[in-house]
Amino acid sequence: MAKTEEYKMFQGCTIGNRIPFLEASARKVFDKLGIKTSEAPFACCPDPVGFNSTDHLSWLAMGARNLTIAEDEGKDIISLCNGCFQTLKLVNKELIHDEHEKEKINAILKTIGREFKGTINVKHFVEVLYDIGADKIKENVVKELAGLKVACHTGCHYNRPSEIVQTDDPMKPIKLRGVVKATGAVPVDYEEEMLCCGAGVGNTEEEPAMQILNNKITSAMNAGAEAFIVNCPACFQQFDTNQKKAEKIAGKNFGIPVLYVTELLALAFGEKPDDLGLKFHRVRLSALLEKHGLS
Amino acid sequence: MVVVDYELRKKVMDAHIHDALKYCYQCARCTDVCPVAKVTDQRYNPRPVIMNSFLGLNTFMGEKDNFSLWGCTICDTCDEVCPQKIELTEIFTVLKNMSIARGEGPDYYTTQASTIYDTGKAIPMQPAIERRRKDLGLPVIEPPDADEVKKLLNETKLNKILKK
Ligand code: SF4
Ligand code: SF4
Numbered sequence: 001m002a003k004t005e006e007y008k009m010f011q012g013c014t015i016g017n018r019i020p021f022l023e024a025s026a027r028k029v030f031d032k033l034g035i036k037t038s039e040a041p042f043a044c045c046p047d048p049v050g051f052n053s054t055d056h057l058s059w060l061a062m063g064a065r066n067l068t069i070a071e072d073e074g075k076d077i078i079s080l081c082n083g084c085f086q087t088l089k090l091v092n093k094e095l096i097h098d099e100h101e102k103e104k105i106n107a108i109l110k111t112i113g114r115e116f117k118g119t120i121n122v123k124h125f126v127e128v129l130y131d132i133g134a135d136k137i138k139e140n141v142v143k144e145l146a147g148l149k150v151a152c153h154t155g156c157h158y159n160r161p162s163e164i165v166q167t168d169d170p171m172k173p174i175k176l177r178g179v180v181k182a183t184g185a186v187p188v189d190y191e192e193e194m195l196c197c198g199a200g201v202g203n204t205e206e207e208p209a210m211q212i213l214n215n216k217i218t219s220a221m222n223a224g225a226e227a228f229i230v231n232c233p234a235c236f237q238q239f240d241t242n243q244k245k246a247e248k249i250a251g252k253n254f255g256i257p258v259l260y261v262t263e264l265l266a267l268a269f270g271e272k273p274d275d276l277g278l279k280f281h282r283v284r285l286s287a288l289l290e291k292h293g294l295s
Numbered sequence: 296m297v298v299v300d301y302e303l304r305k306k307v308m309d310a311h312i313h314d315a316l317k318y319c320y321q322c323a324r325c326t327d328v329c330p331v332a333k334v335t336d337q338r339y340n341p342r343p344v345i346m347n348s349f350l351g352l353n354t355f356m357g358e359k360d361n362f363s364l365w366g367c368t369i370c371d372t373c374d375e376v377c378p379q380k381i382e383l384t385e386i387f388t389v390l391k392n393m394s395i396a397r398g399e400g401p402d403y404y405t406t407q408a409s410t411i412y413d414t415g416k417a418i419p420m421q422p423a424i425e426r427r428r429k430d431l432g433l434p435v436i437e438p439p440d441a442d443e444v445k446k447l448l449n450e451t452k453l454n455k456i457l458k459k
Contacts, residue, residue, distance in 0.1 A: 011436075013416045013417040013418040014417075014418060016420075016428075016436050017416065017418040017419065017420050017421070017424055017436070018418050018424065020424060020427055020428045020431060020433055021427075021431060023428075023431075023433055024431040024432065024433060027433065039434055039436070039437055040437065041437035041438060041439050041440065042439060043411075043415040043416060043439035043440075043444050044411045044415060044416045044417045044439075046411055046417065047407065047411075047417055048369075049369045050403065050404055050407040050408070050417070051407065051408055051411060051417070052388055053369070053387075053388060053391040053392070053395070053400075053404055054391075054392070054395050054400075054404045054405065054407070054408040054453075054456070055392055055395065055396075055408070055451065055453055055456055056388055056389075056392055057451045057452075058408075058448055058451040058453040061447055061448075061450070061451050062411075062444065062447065062448070065443075065444070065447060108447065108450045108451060109447070111446060111447070111450050112443050112446050112447050112450075156369075156370040156371055156372070157371070160370075160371035160372070160374065160375060161371055161374045161375070161382065161384075162375060170375055171375075194372070195330055196330050196368055196370035196372070198330065198368060199368070200367070200368035200369040200370065201331050201339075201366060201367070201368035202368075203365075203401055203403040203404070204360055204362065204365040204366060204401045204403075205360075205362065205366070208331055208334050208335050208339075208366070208368075209368070211334040212330050212331070212334055212368070215330075215334070277427075277431055
């Protein structure tokens with residue numbers, strides 16, 4: 001496996017081409033913590049929910065093609081998105097451990113002059129932040145977020161299937177919480193912490209998706225959370241962009257802000273809300289920022 | 296009359312986890328943890344999907360957007376809790392691929408696949424986002440080699456599935 005001094009950045013379609021402000025916070029935090037990244041012309045990961053459900057073979061082949069781009073440079077991939085992470089991690093593992101499958105995919109890749117070798121690793125950015133350690137994060141904190149109560153939501157594809165992905169503890173993930181705690185913020189315990197954001201079924205029918213979201217938000221707010229902390233752009237959009245729809249089903253206003261974990265870190269590191277593009281969030285953050293002296 | 300769908304049975308039996316399926320003892324742990332089963336009164340329910348696919352009973356196809364198949368939100372929680380270590384979502388993927396190849400399944404899936412086939416990305420870059428990236432001080436995203444992606448996806452026959 002490659003020992004990476006510098007990662008290939010895999011921001012994915014959703015962050016890169018739709019909500020790039022999440023990437024802005026990630027880059028600022030990476031800079032401060034000394035995490036080096038560089039670009040590559042990656043295609044769609046592709047989506048483990050949509051594209052894999054459409055055609056598994058095409059999903060494997062495209063995932064493998066992306067991996068070969070990083071292999072060419074001998075650099076590990078850092079993913080900003082659960083979906084991209086899960087796809088690339090699963091494809092990488094499957095092809096490394098299944099010689100027959102690897103031969104089949106390599107026969108396909110040969111038509112475009114590529115070959116999967118299995119020489120690099122794929123990392124979720126939360127793993128990388130956690131491995132850097134709470135001390136290093138604390139060194140950079142200039143505005144301690146003490147007293148800010150948050151609901152951590154790692155999302156499903158961050159660590160499932162856990163036997164294969166092995167990012168974190170399967171039923172009690174600790175890494176996102178660890179990173180959050182280093183800022184002084186307090187993760188609350190809430191019953192539905194492991195519940196999905198509901199995005200997947202929303203591609204088929206909206207109502208069940210919104211009911212799941214409603215259960216999730218209600219559980220977090222009942223536990224006293226003032227904000228959600230997420231590490232996946234699909235979850236982010238579900239909590240932030242779709243919160244209004246869930247409010248309709250619930251028949252009440254939630255108004256609970258959603259922060260990408262790197263936005264939380266960047267605020268603690270003293271970055272200005274404007275430089276992070278926080279104005280692009282649907283659920284307003286101003287009251288929260290004011291209350292905790294961050295505006 | 297109940298008939299066995301031989302194509303479905305063959306596809307399921309060809310899947311590398313087919314051996315595990317016969318150890319499903321219908322305990323319904325998967326149903327207990329399924330967030331969609333919970334909010335839909337089990338209109339979607341993973342347990343019978345496993346049973347019927349093992350038996351070759353195709354109760355999932357023949358209509359578009361069949362909720363008993365496409366209701367899954369792909370959270371992979373059932374995989375985590377199944378006492379028999381059955382990777383349920385792998386079977387769901389086999390079934391969904393079959394459903395799409397028959398021209399069924401929610402439009403979302405084929406629309407997304409079609410965009411990926413044409414551009415290499417699920418969400419193509421827009422000028423407004425390019426400007427926003429610049430304002431946020433972010434680097435330009437190097438576009439993928441769309442021709443190469445298309446060639447690859449012709450090789451996997453996605454073009455046939457999408458009727459391109
Ligand atoms: S949890 Fe596993 S063994 Fe139990 S019904 Fe579901 S698939 Fe079968
Ligand atoms: S992966 Fe699908 S079937 Fe399994 S628990 Fe999640 S929604 Fe239910």
